[in-house]
Amino acid sequence: MDASRRHDEVPSGLREGNRMAGLTRRDTLLSGTAALIGAATLPLIGAHAADLDVPTADVKSPDFKAESGATLRVLRPAKFVDPDEVLFRANTKKFSDQTGIPVRVDFVGWEDVQPQTAVAANTGAGPDIIIGFGSAPQIYANKLIQMNDLAEYLGAKYGGWHQLAQIYSCRWGTQDWLAIPMGGSGGASVYRVSWLKEAGYDSIPNDHAGFLEMATKLKKNNHPIGFALGHAVGDGNGFANWLLWSFGASLTDEKGKVSLDSKETIAALNYARELYPQMIEGTLSWGDPSNNKAFAAGDISLTFNGVSIYYVAKNSSDPKLQAIAADTNHQVPPLGMAKKSPSSSLVVNAMAFRHTKYPNACKEYLRFMMEAPQYAPWLAGCLGYWSNSLKAYGKMAFWDADPKLKPYIDSMDTPYYDSYKGPISAASSAVAANYTLVDMFASVATGNATPEAAVKTAARQAARYLKG
Known part of the structure; x- marks a missing residue:
């Protein structure tokens, strides 16, 4: 992207x-x-x-x-x-x-x-x-x-x-x-192996219902998940895109017309509202460093990230970080309804x-x-x-x-990109730069907007950028 x-x-x-x-x-x-x-x-x-x-x-x-x-x-x-x-x-x-x-x-x-x-x-x-x-x-x-x-x-x-x-x-x-x-x-799912096992899982479920159930059990065990819902350049947009794409929704159609106002997006928004309570508090203000710091501190059990969390911990001289690295693994983000990993x-x-x-x-x-x-x-x-x-x-x-x-390995073996499914342009890039999708999901997750109201607001904002 x-x-x-x-x-x-x-x-x-x-x-x-x-x-x-x-x-x-x-x-x-x-x-x-x-x-x-x-x-x-x-x-x-x-x-x-x-x-x-x-x-x-x-x-x-x-x-x-x-x-x-x-x-x-x-x-x-x-x-x-x-x-x-x-x-x-x-x-x-x-x-x-x-x-x-x-x-x-x-x-x-x-x-x-x-x-x-x-x-x-x-x-x-x-x-x-x-x-x-x-x-x-x-x-x-x-x-x-x-x-x-x-x-x-x-x-x-x-x-x-x-x-x-x-x-x-x-x-x-x-x-x-x-x-x-x-x-x-x-990016991939970065998770603590022992905490997943404690909740009854050897790996992360690939379906939405299973993922939510796992997150609920982790939270009950005092090991919440954590995904940025703030204006984090990489992590906030990445999480919002995963929610959108894993439900089969898209920002635009093949011709570049805004396609956000759809039943698929509504389903993604409803899911975000259910997933949000399983997260650690404070994710609405998270920047890009936040999930790294929370994971390294042992405050969260799972997030989306690159390899840097694991390697910094693995090669640290701090025994606590070394132990976290040994207990860390990665998995492709859950597919949900997608046929390939819904990440870019x-x-x-x-x-x-x-x-x-x-x-x-x-x-x-x-x-x-x-x-x-x-x-x-x-x-x-x-x-x-x-x-x-x-x-x-x-x-x-x-x-x-x-x-x-x-x-x-196959991070680039994906059909997903910033303005999926439409053409890439400076206008489509501006939609992401202004956190249109992030704000849409955050407003519903916190109960400040209904899915129907939030998607219409986001669609209008996106259309202002993409009208040309």
Whole structure:
């Protein structure tokens, strides 16, 4: 999903030298862990050992002849796990060493990516490549270099692209590639194993009724669940979308007309009203760090999140957090009425802008970064924080090294996205950025509005953005 809603706010610690600023969803891993990861994965970059770990087809590479005197500037989101930057920079240096093309990579705060992308697109100046968030290629489609040749080559060699990668990166309604999707940050159910067993469960029920019954038992045992119903960029919108999609509802229809006022949405709202009393108090004011902190404190038994809660706890020197990690597991969010996991990923898309003087060098750089000797160690080093956009990388051995990572493998194998089921646009992104769905569910959960009144209010708000 796009940067307007699916990313977390950058902790102040990140702006101040990447110091830990608390257990936020996309916090940097503990320095000791990061050092261990870096030490373990960096040798792979030189040895190309990762080639053996990825099943590939014998496909001829496109001949991207870089322009004479080419230099590149790349802008991308700042790290939230250390190996992301360490390995990305190492791969970039390797590219420069092999090609002689200097590449400058700027890592900027997540909240700065979208405005800087807009400036580059509107002024026709700035970075040659921007690795932006989900919807950006659709918004700036006419400013981008088409990537069909590169995308088709990578898809043919690495087992094809996951569905979400194509939804965000192809020009809407076509097979014309506007960007190269490098990966996505997905979410899963994060839960305490012993507390579920205490309530009589070995795993999380996949149906709504079973999930509600489990939540009720957990609350009775003083282990409530916790989901953000406040203006949390990632967690609030993610929970609202799960409620909507798992009941078969959608923001828009295939043509982009607001379809929110439906019996499916009413059912989702009624369910939210029943689920809310099983939650810990205070979720109406939760921001993105809140569920992480509550889980790490032992205050909640279950939430939706990425891998960061588990890994920060697992690699902590605090015995209490280590014990929580040992008692933590992950599962795909309950399907409800959906056929595939009713959740999405924050997709990062590499876009080459038409203002670049070196379009071939841009494509060659992106090809290099997506090939197994570079991409595989980067993916493994991030330990599931980024999930793979190309299917072959889901067969890498590191996913099996810790079974608790497995729910994140197919995070991009989903048909769900911000403006599901309609076209992606700046207007559809604005609906999410203004928490239209979150506020709708929160108003019903607290009894401040009936489902019928809340859905009509939300539908009117969405229509104001989408009318054009």
